[in-house]
Amino acid sequence: MNKKITLLVLLVFSLTVSYAQNSPSLAQALTKAKKENKLVFIDCYFTGCIPCEQMDKDVFPNAAVGKALERDFITLKVNVFTEKLGDTLKVQHILNGFPTFLVLNGDGKLLVNTSGYQDPGDLIQLLNDAKAKYKKGAYLSGYAAQYNDRHYPTIYTEFAKTRKGLTKETLATYSASVKDFKANYALLPFLIARTTNEQVSSEILRDYAGYAAVYGVEVLQPVIDRILQQAVDRSLKATSSEAEFENFLTEKARLFTSKEWKVSLQTIGERYFLGLKKDTTGYLKFRVKNPTINNFHLTALYNNMLVKKQLNSERLALFAAWANGAVTPNTTMEIIKAAANISKAAGSLADHKKFLQMAIDKAKKYQMPYAELEAQLNKAS
Structure with missing residues (x-):
């Protein structure tokens, strides 16, 4: 052995x-x-x-x-x-x-x-x-195929190499000098800093699909997150009514494709329910209604609440419902495993076994270890 x-x-x-x-x-x-x-x-x-x-x-x-x-x-x-x-x-x-x-x-x-x-x-x-x-024949045209240091804004090049030099003030001065943010490399300083200002936000929201096609959804998303967080802070408050919140969602949804909107809903929900209202249960209900998972947020929030002993039967049930609506065979393996554990903690043996089997099937498909998963499934059966 x-x-x-x-x-x-x-x-x-x-x-x-x-x-x-x-x-x-x-x-x-x-x-x-x-x-x-x-x-x-x-x-x-x-x-x-x-x-x-x-x-x-x-x-x-x-x-x-x-x-x-x-x-x-x-x-x-x-x-x-x-x-x-x-x-x-x-x-x-x-x-x-x-x-x-x-x-x-x-x-x-x-x-x-x-x-x-x-x-x-x-x-x-x-x-x-x-x-x-x-x-x-598709590619991200916002990035150069051949490197030439002189093509880039100076503040961008310095920050890319050293992570120094980009401040709110330098970005404001830079953006004021830009005539067209769709020009080659013009948006790069904001993308690398993962931030925005009023001028940049307005430009991106005017043509989200165009900027996403040029720079890629994943690189653009942190800037979109910041734009939406600022929009929540400007338009909503802790005492806003459900109708006001729904109107806000309707207004912003028009700016995105359905796929990207699902990701943006996580950002908005976090800022509104967790940030402004301090309402974790309300946030979980919102996620059950809009069940997506981005960047391991479900598992991060669950583990944080578990450590802080903030989970009760209602919240466990909501986490399980969120996982049920969001986790698919294409989901990251660790999240599928987490969904199995959450379902077990919520008292749903059927869903616990469903997610274990889902994890086993994915492991077999991609030649990953699965003996431990099978042992857990046999124990649950």
Whole structure:
């Protein structure tokens, strides 16, 4: 048994080291991708980044992930703080979280920019989305295919490399000088700072779909969150009526596609119910009515309330109902597992077993470990 475990550890380590050491240069990767009709997948990381280490340990050695990458991608791994290419990518493509995963076509055009830990299923879906965009000829035109330091606003370049120099005042001065925020790279200082001002908010809300197509939903969303938070603060208060809140939602919903609006509802609900009204139960009822999950918020809120002993039977039932409406087979594995635990805590054995089976099915599909999940399901049956 010990020999088998040692062999497995060595195999995982060798796969990870190979992934890191066999990376070509970006120019070589782009040339090879174009020649072989593949895409370039760039893993942007830094030493000491825990989610980055989890990707190296649990995800990149995964057989299904390895097969998907080998078949359609040229892989590149970049330490953003020790490699010169790291500075280039920080300016060229906005790296606001780690790990950041970039997918480029053979011409260097950006198709995908996303950050944070991805389980094998998440990562394979990301790769499939990138391939679908490539087949359509789609890409994010707000980012340069070839890097030229002189093309960018000076305040942006400095901040991208050092995280210094962008303040409310410098951004105000900069935005006052911009005639067209759809001009090349004009919006980048606000996107990297994940903030806004009245002028920028007005411009983005005038054509959300256009800006999302140019810069990508994920990079744009933090700015949208800030815009909506400010809108809640201006238009609503703790004593606002239900009708006033619904009117606010109706007014803002017109600005977004249905998919992006579901994400924005989380931002609005947090600000209104948790921020202004201090009404956690009201917020949970709102999430049951609008059941989406973005950025692990369900599990973060649940665990926080569990630690603070703020959960009662009503709130447990609401969490379970929220999970029931939002969690699907395509949801991140850790959230599916959390939904199983929440359902159990709420007293719903049927939903507990449903989510365990969902997790097992996903694990089998993406060649992830599932013995522990099966043991839990057998125990519950």
